[in-house]
Amino acid sequence: MTILQIVEIVVGVAMIVFGILAINTKKLINSVIFLSVISMLAVVSFMLMRAPDVAITEAVIGSGLVTAIFVFTLYTTKKAGEKI
C-alpha cells in the first residue's frame, strides 16, 4: 500500500464523517460549512485520481459559488422571518 492510497482512504473517510456531521448538526449555517469542506476534500480526491479539469471546476463551483449562494439565501430568509 503506497502513501497515496493511504491519503486517498483518509480523505474518503473524512468526507463520509463530514457528510454525517452535515446531516446531524443543529444550525443550518454549520451544515453549509460542512458541505463546503466536503467539496474541498473532493478536490483533493479528484487530484489523486488524476482529473485536474474536474478538480478545478469543483473548486470554483462546489466550494466557492454554491457556498456563497447558500449562505446568502440563509441570510435573506432569516431576515424575512424576523419581520413576521
Add this chain to the structure above:
Amino acid sequence: MKQVVSILLVLAVGFFIFSALYFPNQGDSAFDSYGEVDLDERVSSSFIDKNVTGENDEVVFGESANLEDGSANYVTSVIVNYRSFDTLGEVTVLFISAFGVGLLLSGRRKKQAFAHQPNFILKYGARLVFGIMVIFGVYMFSHGHLAPGGGFPGGAIIAAALLLLYLADNDFRAKMKAFKVTEGIAGSIYVILGLLAIVIGGYFLMNFLPTGIVGTIFSAGLIPIIYVLIGLKVGSEIAGIVDSFLTVEVEK
C-alpha cells in the same frame, strides 16, 4: 437511530462499489477489474491517438501537425470537438436554469444591504483582486486546449470575481443588461458556427478550420473560439444568478 441507519447505508454502498471495482471477476461482471482493461479495444484510445477518421502516426507534443484535432489536452478534444453537440446541450441546460432563476426573481430590484460596513482596505483590495481573477478566468478559457481548465471553470471564476465585488462594496451593482446581451450573442454564435460547419464540412459543429502544430496557442482550429464563447456565456449566466440572489425586490 438515524446515525446508525445512515452509517449502515454508507457501509452497504461502499461494499458494493468496492466489490465491483477491486475484487476479481467471477464470470460476467459489469466492470473489468481495476487496471486490467485493454485500452486498444475501447473507443477512448482512438480519441487519444486522434485517429477516429483514419490512421495516424503517434502524436508527439510540439511536432505533429495538421491532425484531425489539434488539441493537446485530450479532455478538451473530446468535450469540444468529438462530443461538441453534448456541450451545446449542457450550455442549454445552464441557460434554462439561469432563465428560471431570472423568471422567479424578476422585477425592479435593489442591492441587499449587509449588516457590516466594509472598510477602505477591503473595498479597494477587492478591486485589485477582481482584476487578477478576471485575467485568470480569461487565461483559463483561452488556454483550454493546452492546459487543464476550459470554458466552464473560466466563466465560473469570472462570476466569482464579480461576487467578490458584491461582497466588498455595498453600493456596487453590475450592469445586468450588458451581461444578458453578451450571453445571447455568445450562444447564437455557437449555434451559427455549428450551422456553418454543416455548409462547409457536412457535419454539425465539425472542426473546419486548419489545425496547426500540437501544443502551440493557435493549434486547435475551432476549439479555442468555441471555448471563449462558452466562457463568456457561462460567466454572464452565473453572474446573472449571483446578482438575482444578492438583491432584494423593491417594495412598492
